[in-house]
Amino acid sequence: MPLPNNSEQPSSDLRSGDLLPRILTRPPGPQSRKLSQRARRAEAPGINTLYDDHDNVFWQQAKGCNVLDVDGNRYLDFTSGFGVAAIGHRHPDVESALRRQSERLIHGLGDAMGHSLRIDLAERLQHLVPVDDAQVYFAVSGADAVEVAIKTMLLATGRHRVLVFTPSYHGLTLGALAASSRPTFRQPFDAHLHRHMQRLPYGCSPRDIEKQLQGGDFAGVLLEPIVGREGVIFPPPGWLRSVADLCQRHGTPLAVDEIFTGLGRTGDLFAVDHEGVRPDILLCGKALAGGLPIGAVIAKQSLMKAWRTPGEALHTATFVANPLACATALATLDVISKLDLVETSRRLGVFLAPRIGAWKDQFPCVVDIRGRGLLWAIELQRADQASRLTRQLLECGLMALAGGAEGCVVQWVPPLTITAQQLSWALDTMQTQLQEISNEGSRC
Ligand SMILES: Cc1ncc(COP(=O)(O)O)c(C=O)c1O
Numbered sequence: 393m394p395l396p397n398n399s400e401q402p403s404s405d406l407r408s409g410d411l412l413p414r415i416l417t418r419p420p421g422p423q424s425r426k427l428s429q430r431a432r433r434a435e436a437p438g439i440n441t442l443y444d445d446h447d448n449v450f451w452q453q454a455k456g457c458n459v460l461d462v463d464g465n466r467y468l469d470f471t472s473g474f475g476v477a478a479i480g481h482r483h484p485d486v487e488s489a490l491r492r493q494s495e496r497l498i499h500g501l502g503d504a505m506g507h508s509l510r511i512d513l514a515e516r517l518q519h520l521v522p523v524d525d526a527q528v529y530f531a532v533s534g535a536d537a538v539e540v541a542i543k544t545m546l547l548a549t550g551r552h553r554v555l556v557f558t559p560s561y562h563g564l565t566l567g568a569l570a571a572s573s574r575p576t577f578r579q580p581f582d583a584h585l586h587r588h589m590q591r592l593p594y595g596c597s598p599r600d601i602e603k604q605l606q607g608g609d610f611a612g613v614l615l616e617p618i619v620g621r622e623g624v625i626f627p628p629p630g631w632l633r634s635v636a637d638l639c640q641r642h643g644t645p646l647a648v649d650e651i652f653t654g655l656g657r658t659g660d661l662f663a664v665d666h667e668g669v670r671p672d673i674l675l676c677g678k679a680l681a682g683g684l685p686i687g688a689v690i691a692k693q694s695l696m697k698a699w700r701t702p703g704e705a706l707h708t709a710t711f712v713a714n715p716l717a718c719a720t721a722l723a724t725l726d727v728i729s730k731l732d733l734v735e736t737s738r739r740l741g742v743f744l745a746p747r748i749g750a751w752k753d754q755f756p757c758v759v760d761i762r763g764r765g766l767l768w769a770i771e772l773q774r775a776d777q778a779s780r781l782t783r784q785l786l787e788c789g790l791m792a793l794a795g796g797a798e799g800c801v802v803q804w805v806p807p808l809t810i811t812a813q814q815l816s817w818a819l820d821t822m823q824t825q826l827q828e829i830s831n832e833g834s835r836c
Contacts, residue, residue, distance in 0.1 A: 404453060404460060406453060406454075406455035406456065406458045406466070407455070407456075408455065409454075409455035409456015409458045409480050409481060409482075409807075409809075410456055410457065410458075410813075412468070412789075412813065412814065412817050413465075413466050413468050413788065413789020413817075414466045414789065415465050415466075415787065415788065415789045416464045416465055417463050417465065418787055419449045419461060419463070419465050419787060420449045420450070420461075421462070421463025421465060422463060423450070423461075423462040424447060424448060424450045424462055424463055427448075427450045427462060428442055428447035428450070429447075431448070449465075450462045454469065454473070454477070454481035454482060455480070455481050455482050456480035456483075456807065456809060457481075457806060457809065457811070458481075459481070459791060465789065466789065467790065467791045468791065468817070468818060469481070469806070470790055470792040470804050470806045470818060471792060471805055472679075472805045472806060473683070474678065474805075475652050475657065475805050476679055476683055477679070477682075477683060477807050478655055478679035478724075478728070478733070478807060478808050479682055479724055479727045479728060479807065479808065479809060480807040480809040482683070483682055483723070483727055485724075485726065485727050486720045486724060488723075489719040489722065489723035490684075490716060490719065490720055492719070493509070493715055493719035496715075497715045498716055499714065499715065500714070500715050502708055502709065502710055502711070502713070503704075503705040503708040503712060507715050509715055510530065510713040512718070512722055513688075513713075513718045513721050513722055514527070514528035514530075516725055517676070517688055517690050518690070520661070520725065521690040522662060522665060522669070522671070522674065523670060523671060523672065523673065523674050523690050523691060523692060524692060525692055525693050525694070526690045526693070527692075527693050527696040528689070529688070529691070529696065529699070529707075530688055530689075530712050531686070531687030531689060531709070531712065532685060532686070532687060532709045533563070533686075533687050534563050534651040534675070534678060534687050535562070535563025535687075536563075537651065537675045537676070537677050537687030537689050538563050538565075538567065538614075538649065538651075538675060539707065540687075540707055541614065541647045541649075541673050541691070542567050542571065542612075542614065542647075543567075543706070543707055544673060544691055544695055544698065544699070545611040545612030545647060545673070545695070546611045547698035547699060547706070548611075548645065548695040548696075548697075548698035549611040549612065549644075550611075551609050551610060552588045553589075553590055553610045553611060554586075554589050554590070554610065554612050554613070554614055555590050555605070555612070555613040555644075556571045556591055556613075556614050556615070557591065557592055557594040557595075557596075557615050557616075558591050558593055558594060559573045559574070559594055559619055559797045560572055560594065560615070560616055560619060560622060561574065561616070561619070561620065561621040562614065562616075562649055562651075563651075564577060566581065566584055566585065567586070569585060570585040570586040570589050571589055571614055573591070573797070574622065590604055594615070594616075594619055594625060594627065595625070595626075595627040595628050595631055598631070598634040598638060601613075601635060601638055602642075605642040605644050606642060608642065608643075610642075610644045611644075611645070612644055612645040612646065612647055612672075612673070613635060613639055613645070613646050613647065614649065615647075615648060615649065616648075616649045616652070616653065617648055617649075617650060617653055617664050617666075617669075618653050618658060618764070618767065620652035620767070621652065621795055622795070622797045623795065623796030623797055623798075623800075623801045624767055624769030624796075624803060625769075626764070632648075632664060632667045632669045633667045633668070633669055636669045636670070639672070645673060645691075645692075645695055646672050647671065647672065647673035647674075647675065648662075648671040648673070648674050650662050650663060650664070650674055650675055650676060651678050652678060653767065654674075654679070654680075655678075655725075655728060656679075656728055656734040656736075656808055657679070657737065657766060657767050657805070657808075658737070658741075658765040659738030659739075659741045659764050659765030660734065660738070660765070662674065666764075672692050672695060673689060673690070673691040673695065674689075674691075675687070675689055675690075676688045680724065680725075681721040681724060682720045682721070682723060682724035682727070683720065684714070684717040684720045684721075685714075685717060686713075686714065686718070728808075731809070734808075736809075737808045740766055740808075740810070740815065741763065741764050741765040741766060743815075744763065744815075745763070747819055748763065748768055748770070749761050751823070751826055754826075755826040755830045756830050757773055757777050757826065757829045757830045758770060758771070758772060759772065759773055766804070766805065766806055766808055767804075767805060768803070768804040768805075769796070769801045769802070769803055770801065770802045770826075771796065771801045772800050772829070773800070775794070775798055775799035778794040778800050778801060778802050779794050779799070780829060780832075781794075781825055781826070782794045782802055784825045784828065785802075785821065785822070785825055788821050788825065789821075790818055790821050790822070792804060792805075793805075804818075806818070
């Protein structure tokens with residue numbers, strides 16, 4: 393594949409992150425390859441996804457929708473850093489909140505003593521999240537929030553079974569892993585996964601769910617409102633509402649994992665808003681703090697009161713409700729509201745639907761297109777096509793991740809602040825690359 397002209401000199405000025413890509417050297421370039429060697433020696437295998445025959449791209453800077461690598465290549469980030477950079481990387485308001493807070497308090501005393509920002513953030517979430525009479529339990533990551541949600545349901549009901557779905561991804565700590573479905577993640581740890589997770593197919597008939605719930609021994613139901621990492625899979629229309637009604641009828645708490653889908657990603661503030669569902673528990677993470685690690689579980693007080701304990705907190709972590717993350721979360725929520733990014737995401741989703749949707753008829757290698765707002769899946773016939781496509785896109789400057797349970801899906805998860813010019817460039821680039829993959833397919 394021809395590479396763009398490399399006569400330009402590297403520049404580290406990403407302006408506001410509204411630039412088009414500029415590839416100077418085929419990624420991963422020489423500096424990235426050198427760092428890959430060092431990482432291979434210094435870091436455990438797996439955590440840096442380096443294999444013997446595969447070097448990684450190393451990031452140097454990111455701003456808005458742009459990422460600059462250590463070789464001076466500039467990309468358009470259609471991963472949003474795993475969905476984190478919804479308001480773009482290093483938003484100026486996040487940077488100034490971070491600066492201000494770093495001059496006062498960087499670390500607190502977790503659950504033992506408080507600081508006022510965590511109350512400000514909890515109050516914001518109480519009012520923002522579609523959970524009635526809510527309180528907030530902070531966590532240090534998405535998976536940690538899933539642990540809190542599962543424990544909340546177990547504590548509050550005194551029951552032990554949890555209904556989960558296949559496919560699903562809730563994180564990889566042992567509790568979250570027990571709820572997640574992918575066999576390759578689960579199998580090595582199978583002996584230590586909870587035996588009390590009952591699993592049904594995602595989007596299954598509500599009758600099958602009711603059959604499970606009517607036994608009365610379920611502590612809760614945990615689901616993604618749209619399956620994210622496992623392939624951007626939508627349940628049938630009305631399914632979420634049916635599950636919520638069933639949970640209510642059988643007195644079973646419903647926990648909705650909006651760690652990926654929340655905060656505007658799907659064109660609603662939360663994906664459950666699309667069907668007017670108000671779950672008992674809602675989980676937030678990823679985009680919440682504009683790039684800093686935090687998780688939050690927002691649940692009805694009637695459930696949260698189960699956590700009351702005369703002794704030490706039953707679930708906590710050293711870094712819980714970190715002051716820097718609380719400060720940037722407040723700034724992030726302000727930016728989402730100030731820039732009307734939920735409406736932007738909805739509008740851009742409507743704009744993209746016919747354009748991306750057309751690829752299914754246009755390119756034989758595309759078997760399905762799914763999406764809403766700024767969360768899209770382009771599903772190819774085979775996993776090797778999806779990984780080839782992501783590599784070719786990277787070489788053009790478009791960073792996207794291959795995913796889905798079978799690895800056949802290329803995900804589009806751009807920042808909600810993407811410009812019209814960047815979006816149009818991405819559409820053109822994707823068209824060209826899909827054409828190449830289709831041509832190669834027809835030659836085979
Ligand atoms: C829906 C969902 N839940 C939970 C998680 C786990 O979050 P973390 O990686 O922050 O632990 C993820 C991460 O991709 C996710 O997509």
